[in-house]
Amino acid sequence: MKIEQYLKIRIMSNLAINTDQSKSEPSSTDEFIKGLWKENPVFVQVLGMCPVLALSNTAENALAMGMATAFVLLMSNILVSLLRNFIPKEVRIASYILIIATFVTITDYVIQSISVDLHKSLGAFIFLIVVNCLILSRAEAFASKNTVGKSIMDALGMGLGFTLALFSLGAVREVLGNGSIFGIALFPEGFQVWVVMILPAGGFFTLAAWLLIFNMFKQKSTTS
Amino acid sequence: MKEEATIAPTNSIKMLRAMVGIGALCGLLIVLTYEGTLPRIERLRAEALQKAIFNVIPGISKTQAFVYQNNKFIPSDKKEADVIYAGYDDQGIFKGVAIPASGQGYADIISILYGYSPENQQVVGFYVLESKETPGLGDKIEKDPTFLNNFSSLDVALDKAKNVIMNKVTAVKRGAKTNAWEIDGITGATISSRAIGNIIENSTNKWVPIIYENRAVFKNKDNE
Numbered sequence A: 001m002k003i004e005q006y007l008k009i010r011i012m013s014n015l016a017i018n019t020d021q022s023k024s025e026p027s028s029t030d031e032f033i034k035g036l037w038k039e040n041p042v043f044v045q046v047l048g049m050c051p052v053l054a055l056s057n058t059a060e061n062a063l064a065m066g067m068a069t070a071f072v073l074l075m076s077n078i079l080v081s082l083l084r085n086f087i088p089k090e091v092r093i094a095s096y097i098l099i100i101a102t103f104v105t106i107t108d109y110v111i112q113s114i115s116v117d118l119h120k121s122l123g124a125f126i127f128l129i130v131v132n133c134l135i136l137s138r139a140e141a142f143a144s145k146n147t148v149g150k151s152i153m154d155a156l157g158m159g160l161g162f163t164l165a166l167f168s169l170g171a172v173r174e175v176l177g178n179g180s181i182f183g184i185a186l187f188p189e190g191f192q193v194w195v196v197m198i199l200p201a202g203g204f205f206t207l208a209a210w211l212l213i214f215n216m217f218k219q220k221s222t223t224s
Numbered sequence B: 001m002k003e004e005a006t007i008a009p010t011n012s013i014k015m016l017r018a019m020v021g022i023g024a025l026c027g028l029l030i031v032l033t034y035e036g037t038l039p040r041i042e043r044l045r046a047e048a049l050q051k052a053i054f055n056v057i058p059g060i061s062k063t064q065a066f067v068y069q070n071n072k073f074i075p076s077d078k079k080e081a082d083v084i085y086a087g088y089d090d091q092g093i094f095k096g097v098a099i100p101a102s103g104q105g106y107a108d109i110i111s112i113l114y115g116y117s118p119e120n121q122q123v124v125g126f127y128v129l130e131s132k133e134t135p136g137l138g139d140k141i142e143k144d145p146t147f148l149n150n151f152s153s154l155d156v157a158l159d160k161a162k163n164v165i166m167n168k169v170t171a172v173k174r175g176a177k178t179n180a181w182e183i184d185g186i187t188g189a190t191i192s193s194r195a196i197g198n199i200i201e202n203s204t205n206k207w208v209p210i211i212y213e214n215r216a217v218f219k220n221k222d223n224e
Helices: A003-022 A028-036 A049-054 A059-082 A089-114 A116-125 A127-131 A133-143 A148-178 A200-223 B002-007 B012-056 B138-142 B145-152 B190-213 B215-223
Strands: B062-069 B072-075 B083-088 B094-104 B109-117 B122-130 B170-172 B182-184
Touching (some): A028 A148, A049 A127, A049 A148, A049 A200, A059 A089, A059 A116, A059 A127, A059 A133, A059 A148, A089 A116, A089 B012, A133 A148, A148 A200, B012 B062, B012 B083, B012 B094, B012 B109, B012 B122, B072 B215, B094 B122, B094 B190, B094 B215, B122 B190, B138 B190, B145 B182, B170 B190, B182 B190, B190 B215
Antiparallel strands (some): B062 B083, B083 B094, B094 B109, B109 B122
């Protein structure tokens, strides 16, 4: 793939997103679907890379982190949307961060009460959800301007898209780096695992491979 | 921001109202979740510790916490500093003690629990309570079978006067273990395996002489 061609497609797809948003009244289903494919937070918007790279080393971690983020995204979108006429413009970012931080703390307690082991493996990354730019960007760009119903659909779509993307990275990395999926060994004894895949470098490799595949599909669909 | 400022500055009462209102709401949500999940979190933590104790002293069915105060071991049910756990089998026979210890690893503080049997003068079990060692390399201290095998009978015998450990516990290269007090290390996780060696060495130096001296206290527990 030529670089110019790639860039052209990236720009075109970004334009497509922008015009879509300004178009009149997309339905709730559209708001949901866009997070899965056209505006996928990881593969298209490339947002929230820190947890994506750090916690996609096993399928279980990826799924747990994706769900935790989706929960925070959903709850903060609901609250921001409910309070959108109450929050003055000048203090909106501070208010959003406060709301997001609250739900992250709640998520931390809930995960601890689900499983000690899960909390052990997610560890410090739970609190980093506060600064996940995906959540703040949805609060600022969507929930603060739309009704509660639409914000819920938007959060569900984006959350699910984020979780799926994380899971697709985590599954590949665990299979190659650990020879297992969800902790269940896949290969016979003697399989030499690619340790690099579960180290940070493997996150970049896998992300690059997925972005390549994603953009190849997009390119095909735009040319045809 | 410039445009907004020229249109209509929101009065500060409104901003204050919004921030205080959201702050109060968030505070309430956090307190409610904390109170709601606390009993379950505490139960899960206690269960995890209990499981770890059973893990490090083979063949026990009952445990009792002891706290070391004024040069004496006193039965305790509180979680204080310097608590160790004695383990008993079905007949109530004293089998050994589980000792929590921690120290600097490669990435962060590693917390471990190990079992000590005064009868055999050996470390009889080992379990990692908390570690953030590199996945795929340093975290082998939790699951490498050869490494874990070190701790089924690690020699920490006292000298004739019974107040110092005769041979210091040391971690050596994989395959270089020749003495019962040496730990066969992990290739690719030299620092982590040495860290475990140091943690056990420091902790046994502190605890083994006093536990050995007071071993009768644990044995008499059921007769009291």
